[in-house]
Amino acid sequence: MIICCHHAKTSLIATNENGKIVGFVSGYLLPERTDTLFVWEVSAHKEYRSYRIGPNMLQELCRRVRPTFIEATINPTNAPSKRCFKQLAEIYKTKYTTSLLFPASSFKPQVHEDELLYHIGSIPDDILM
Helix, strand or coil: CHHHHHCHHHCEEEECCCCCEEEEEEEEEECCEEEEEEEEEEEECHHHHHHCHHHHHHHHHHHHHCCCEEEEEECCCCHHHHHHHHHHHHHCCCCEEEEEEECHHHHCCCCCCCEEEEEEECCCHHHHC
């Protein structure tokens, strides 16, 4: 919630027809690369995931922010997030790359997966409309 408070311009919530929160996305523009939106979290209520709520929220956020690049970290076993970001690259007709950002060994003594950096872009400005 603190990310959403500090970065309200780069975060949003989705509600259903009754005003119930069914999803949110939070992120921020990288301080050293202000053309890059770093997505901190995407979450959608399980009953609404078949509506592509994650990609739809990300598209709305991109229309607001108009980034050239999008980045996020995703664990190798997080299939829904990987699918969401691959879909976003397809929607924007651009490529995505992945690279190891933090190996699992960085998190010792806790057990944690690798954190892969997904990098999407460049995104043509005219496609964000």
